[in-house]
Amino acid sequence: MAQRERDALTGRLTTGHEWDGIKELSTPIPTWWITTFLISIMVALIYLWLMPSFATTKSLEPGLLGWSSRGELREEQAIAAAAQAPWRQRLMAVPLEEVSKDEELRRFVQAGGRALFNENCAPCHGVGGGGQQGQFPALLDDDWLWGGKPADIIQTVRHGIRNTDEESRQSAMPVFGDSLSKEQIANVADYVLTLADKSKADSRAALPGAALFKDNCAGCHGENGEGGRDFGAPRLNDAIWLYGGSRDAIIHQITSPRMGSMPSFASRLNEESLRMLALYVHGLGGGE
Amino acid sequence: MPNHATIERSLSLLSMLALLVISIGGLVEIVPLFRIETTVEKVAGMRPYSPLEQMGRNIYTREGCYLCHSQQIRPFRDEVDRYGHYSIAAESMYDHPFLWGSKRTGPDLARVGLKYSNAWHLAHLEDPRSVVPVSIMPAYAELKNRDLDLTSIPDHLTALRKVGVPYTDTQIKTAIDDAKAQASGVDADGLLARYPKARLGDFDGQPNRVTEMDALIAYLQVLGTLVDFRDARLDPGAK
Numbered sequence: 001m002a003q004r005e006r007d008a009l010t011g012r013l014t015t016g017h018e019w020d021g022i023k024e025l026s027t028p029i030p031t032w033w034i035t036t037f038l039i040s041i042m043v044a045l046i047y048l049w050l051m052p053s054f055a056t057t058k059s060l061e062p063g064l065l066g067w068s069s070r071g072e073l074r075e076e077q078a079i080a081a082a083a084q085a086p087w088r089q090r091l092m093a094v095p096l097e098e099v100s101k102d103e104e105l106r107r108f109v110q111a112g113g114r115a116l117f118n119e120n121c122a123p124c125h126g127v128g129g130g131g132q133q134g135q136f137p138a139l140l141d142d143d144w145l146w147g148g149k150p151a152d153i154i155q156t157v158r159h160g161i162r163n164t165d166e167e168s169r170q171s172a173m174p175v176f177g178d179s180l181s182k183e184q185i186a187n188v189a190d191y192v193l194t195l196a197d198k199s200k201a202d203s204r205a206a207l208p209g210a211a212l213f214k215d216n217c218a219g220c221h222g223e224n225g226e227g228g229r230d231f232g233a234p235r236l237n238d239a240i241w242l243y244g245g246s247r248d249a250i251i252h253q254i255t256s257p258r259m260g261s262m263p264s265f266a267s268r269l270n271e272e273s274l275r276m277l278a279l280y281v282h283g284l285g286g287g288e
Numbered sequence: 289m290p291n292h293a294t295i296e297r298s299l300s301l302l303s304m305l306a307l308l309v310i311s312i313g314g315l316v317e318i319v320p321l322f323r324i325e326t327t328v329e330k331v332a333g334m335r336p337y338s339p340l341e342q343m344g345r346n347i348y349t350r351e352g353c354y355l356c357h358s359q360q361i362r363p364f365r366d367e368v369d370r371y372g373h374y375s376i377a378a379e380s381m382y383d384h385p386f387l388w389g390s391k392r393t394g395p396d397l398a399r400v401g402l403k404y405s406n407a408w409h410l411a412h413l414e415d416p417r418s419v420v421p422v423s424i425m426p427a428y429a430e431l432k433n434r435d436l437d438l439t440s441i442p443d444h445l446t447a448l449r450k451v452g453v454p455y456t457d458t459q460i461k462t463a464i465d466d467a468k469a470q471a472s473g474v475d476a477d478g479l480l481a482r483y484p485k486a487r488l489g490d491f492d493g494q495p496n497r498v499t500e501m502d503a504l505i506a507y508l509q510v511l512g513t514l515v516d517f518r519d520a521r522l523d524p525g526a527k
Contacts, residue, residue: 054320055320055323055324055326055327056323056326057323057326058326059326059327060326060327069362069363070363070374072363073363073364073365073368073374076364076365077365077368080365119370120403123404123408123412123419123420124404124405124408124419132411132418132419135407135408135411135419136408163402163405164487260405260407261405261406261407262405263402263403263404263405264402267516267518268372268403
């Protein structure tokens with residue numbers, strides 16, 4: 001092994017390596033760096049000891065502090081729940097119809113209801129509740145399929161419509177394309193188109209579709225097309241048409257009906273949330 | 289204590305010591321993985337994806353949905369308030385590969401199942417802006433015109449079985465019929481016995497065809513719906 005010697009120019013030791021007369025200075029890692037490195041290893045060991053770090057034979061070893069992200073979440077939720085508790089209690093203490101009389105409570109419901117609506121309802125019914133013609137009903141008019149009282153709205157949101165929830169609202173319009181001829185269906189459509197027109201109130205009874213309507217449609221949609229909420233049967237004597245109000249659209253709907261489905265929110269929303277949401281929807285314009 | 293020069297000049301000594309250092313690093317990283325299954329909570333309700341759902345999942349990965357949508361609700365209050373119960377490991381134990389994702393351009397989809405109706409999913413995939421005006425998601429209307437490759441389903445299930453998804457021989461044998469039954473709702477008793485909570489129906493509005501749209505919507509509608517968290521007991525010992 002070559003000789004370690006002191007370099008004359010710099011006054012530092014060489015490593016002893018020499019290539020063709022060129023020698024290498026020994027430049028050890030600074031002491032402060034080594035110290036920091038060792039300290040950080042110790043910090044890491046302490047961290048592993050305090051925090052959940054290792055899987056044991058049974059489960060995750062929880063660490064000395066017992067910290068968990070789920071525990072932290074529970075704490076945050078408890079703080080939030082405690083902050084909201086007075087409001088939620090106030091909301092649950094009054095009957096649904098009287099919530100709007102308490103101005104402070106009304107504002108709480110409005111803010112919470114809007115947040116819930118935008119997350120859960122707006123994708124189908126639109127921000128603001130305008131709906132989608134041909135798909136999803138508007139919620140800001142007074143044309144309700146299943147009832148527009150706050151309690152009705154809660155029921156609809158909680159269990160949904162035509163889904164697998166056992167308490168969901170159920171109904172099915174028959175496929176009249178199987179039981180009526182094309183001509184009969186066209187006659188019924190012509191009759192339906194007169195329902196909204198008051199000037200034809202007397203003359204429409206003479207139309208060929210009148211008897212067909214009475215036999216096939218009036219049971220759910222009502223004698224005068226006023227709708228039947230027990231079956232979610234829409235009003236036919238107004239200008240609001242979910243699946244279109246043209247003659248062709250009505251013929252299509254009678255021939256092979258489209259029926260909407262709404263999910264059940266029972267597992268997503270708690271009682272207070274349902275109340276806030278229903279009152280928000282109720283306040284969009286058409287609440288009864 | 290051998291110094292630098294000694295170690296560097298003996299090939300066998302250098303090799304042995306290098307192997308020792310690498311082994312320590314390797315063991316520290318690998319040994320905990322042998323116990324990984326002990327960190328997965330046992331919960332009721334989880335089952336492998338039905339054939340139609342699994343094919344929908346393949347389309348989800350093929351189209352790169354995971355690039356914008358995560359499938360992991362983290363245990364933070366803002367996420368739990370918005371998306372529902374935080375995700376647990378068991379919920380992705382049949383995912384190969386898992387689709388947790390690391391970036392959200394769109395919302396998390398871990399619990400999107402049954403949040404919207406089939407009609408909404410169809411409208412949204414055909415033209416996202418028709419239902420969400422501010423959406424920047426691309427349209428996937430083409431899926432409705434593409435027939436699902438039914439014949440490859442048994443192979444997919446067999447491959448998944450090789451990596452640990454417990455598909456039975458019966459499930460692989462009936463896979464094609466199960467996919468058809470789920471996409472039509474007809475003769476679905478066997479399917480529901482094999483895959484409880486499977487959503488039935490003609491998802492894409494074309495009763496006579498099984499398209500990729502059917503499969504994708506069936507998959508989306510099952511996401512996050514299998515575990516009933518009202519019954520699940522999660523880390524009872526934690527503070």
